[in-house]
Amino acid sequence: MSYKKFILTILPFLAGGVFLLASTVFADVVEQELGRMPATVRESAREMIQKGVSGDETIQFIKAMHTNRFDEEQILKALNIVLEAQSRGLPVKPVISKALEGMAKKVTHERTLQAMEAVSSRYAFAF
DSSP: OOHHHHHHHHHHHHHHHHHHHHHHHHHHHHHHHHTTSOHHHHHHHHHHHHTTOOHHHHHHHHHHHHHTTOOHHHHHHHHHHHHHHHHTTOOSHHHHHHHHHHHHTTOOHHHHHHHHHHHHHHHHHHO
């Protein structure tokens, strides 16, 4: 077998192994950091991380919502807003920043979620 064929045969297996290893590492981080959160929140966190949102940013965002007494439904709605922005190719940092700003200013949870949607809409229009 030539060197080139060997590399082309082994490369997909190595890439798959790295992907699986990275997925389990992220899963462990979610379990360690968000172990007390409902399973639906943990699953959404994993999905965000797998779709490209920073693991640290995701964990920090969810912890901030929990600290500010968002209920499970509101946390899931916020995560869905971020996931939707991510899937449309929009930057998620401004959406998350708007939520963190609302929490810092003690804005009601519903208004914070509305502001997140507004930022996402503005970026969708701009892109």
